[in-house]
Amino acid sequence: MVLLRDLLWSHADRVQQQTRLVPFRGNNTWVQITTPDSPRAGALPLFVLHGGPGMAHDYVRNIAALANETGRQVIHYDQIGCGRSTHLPEAPVDFWVPSLFVDEFHTVREALGIEQYHLLGQSWGGMLGAEIAVRQPAGLASLEICNSPASMALWMAAAAELRAQLPVESRAALDRHETNDTLDDPEYAAATEVFYRRHVCRVEPMPQDFVDSEKQMLADPTVYYTMNGPTEFHVVGTLQSWSVIDRLQQITAPTLVVAGEFDEATPATWAPFIEQIPAAHSHVFPGASHCTHLEQPEEFRAVIAEFLAAHE
Template identity: 75%
Template sequence: MLCAMPIHTLDVPFLGGRTWVRVTTPETPTPGALPLFVLHGGPGMAHDYVRNLAALADETGRTVVHYDQYGCGRSTHRPEAPADFWQPSLFVDEFHTVAGALDVDRYHLLGQSWGGMLGAEIAVRRPPGLASLSICNSPASMELWVRGATELRAQLPADVEAALDRHEAAGTVTDPEYLAATMEFYRRHVCRVEPMPPDFVDSERQMEAEPTVYHTMNGPNEFHVLGTLRDWSIVDRLAQITAPTLVVAGEFDEATPATWQPFVDRIPDVRSHVFPDASHCTHLEQPEQFRAVIANFLGHYDGTTNV
């Protein structure tokens, strides 16, 4: 399906470097269907693992825009940048730079994991062109995220949890035993498809080859958070979001219900959907069902903008 759709790429100048952008257009556009920007996670995981959402172009007749956020993937890397360079505001500015370069003034936003956190950061600023926001598998604060991860770790086999605790205390988080224990958590709560889908593997390999953004903002893995995001929270700002918002998660998601409940409680115009038997990468585990839920939501808001 994806091969039939027109795809083009471009480089958008940003901060003395460039942001790599991939634009998928439908064979048969639907009149009035607004473009969808897809914000990948990580931070620093590149767009590959959410690339299958480009199928929404033909399924909904709208343009779908992916891009590799600054510092990862095919965009400019800045391994020498100081830690405080990597802040959410950097990526908010980058999004608006990309949208401006594409001459898009009305759009939908979908963010997965960190991308949903970024989408919320964009939405609280009430950009006038934002028609809707989809927050997928994302926490409203890193305190809630870490608390949820701790609860899920306690459900791991005792020897796996002990290996995680032991190596984190010793600082030996590259030890093969620690990495194997991490993968057990990932198989349960990050992506339940085995073997891991190639698109996910591609994103992970890119991050591991140049981990500056992920390690600086997050830490060595999904549940050992040491980076600049460790104190991040948007909970107290969520009432400022005026765009219609969809919050989705998986039943076994590392983004546990408590991590995303503030979105539901505090965003004025919000609805939520939980996918049974899915985890953090719901869009890879149940791709058709995931896209159907997103497509239905987007279709209700093509004629609206955030005011």
Template identity: 70%
Template sequence: MSTVSTLLVPFREWQTWVRVTTPDRPRSGTIPLVVLHGGPGMAHDYVRNLAALADETGRTVIHYDQLGCGRSTHLPDAETEFWTPQLFVDEFENLLRHFGSGSVHVLGQSWGGMLGAEIAVRRIPQVQSLAICNSPASMRLWAQGAAELRALLPQEVQDTLDRHEADGTVTDPDYLEATGVFYSRHVCRIVPTPQDFVDSELQMEAEPTVYHTMNGPNEFHVIGTLRDWSVIDRLASVSVPTLVVAGEFDEATPATWQPFLDLIPGSIGHVFAGASHCTHLEQPEEFRAVIARFLDTHDPQHDL
């Protein structure tokens, strides 16, 4: 069985909470996997089942709560302009320095995949590979995909969403219930919702600064600072092996992630039939098997 430890890593005047899962039997030649959670601001809980890769692959798995959420420092009074992708790239690089700047694989889910792309285009030398999971290459494409999926919802659900968004009453119980219809189709198709996802969602709702500032009130009504974000024009700069995965019913529709495959040299893709946005929760063994094969292929041939 693996060993789990937690620590607080200083980042500027704040702290980043980190969870390290170390295999009892490390496999020679493997390097750690750093997992980037989504949101922004959803904390690591809903992706912590990826820690099983420690036992399954003999590699260390590092989770952390990004600044502003979970068990890391919260900054509810920070200015809107404070919350930028560069902030989270800086936090990632700070963690690499703390752990000795050795080589790592990076896996990002949803916003985490967007952050992973931001990291990869900067060609940070310690990053050996990138797995982009359920993520868009631009928020314009994400919004277009969300609109297409919303158009397939029952008409009364669409009307409820439209009415409350126009009125600015996005905390109304009727709006939240209508949002749940979209989520049950395209975010997580498991009933009841897995506790790991519930844990991430509850901490975000308790202190939603990052999510509401950068994203908006929910997954498909993106009115935050990321609404114009795109990495498409920089993807040709990615030089590490890249895997792109998504679910068949994912809110990240094929058009949102196709630019990764079109523009990152040598990138490969995998779509999980029957899954949606939280593929790793809906099909955990299959998801980890695909990730493990990719990581094994791109481990260096020596110990670090």
């Protein structure tokens, strides 16, 4: 059952946007469906999985432009625990596991009546996309893994290397406050920002879409803090030991892996996708970092659109 919450029509953008609440395990998942005015025959819907975990869809909402550009539906949703979906701050730690979000995806997909589709995930969303794809779901036409690691061990090793390249004073502030457990100190936040400006999003000022996602995450950091930890490079959450490497050969869908030149997801973190997924392809965007879709939106969408068209 799908509960209609809101219906918005944006003729200026030549798209129709419909938002719904999909019941999931006694709670609700907020879903947005962007439909072009001129759908292209044979163009399969694209699901977009946001990162974090717990960052909500706002910072990846510009990917909805692919609806007009490719003539297909583009579907965003806020994963349970964040954004406009039900928040569960009292849920136990062991509630927040990847299989929860795999089940949520298929609940949303089935509620919308979609059987064949493309699946794009950014950061944690790409990790989730891999978790979905290794289960070989019927109807998965292609997988786009964007700025994502194949394991958190690789992610943390890359973060340590990038952190070692920060200015001396920034490194010292990070080390000091992590040792003293004073992560709410403004000095720690300022040092973290140096890393983010280099490797997360290099646009100045920070795009409003990213600000919106970050603001809602900080208002309720349950999912992010529980699964990841306080920062991108200080991972102490339940995902700390996560890996999909030993299951990658089970992915049969055509797969595209994209990243930025200065991405915190360095080549070492996503190399297993290319090495172990049959016929996987990769594309690196020069000058971009982790939020490639915000830094080089037209170029990003063009690469994705070409891959989608080749695998309808």
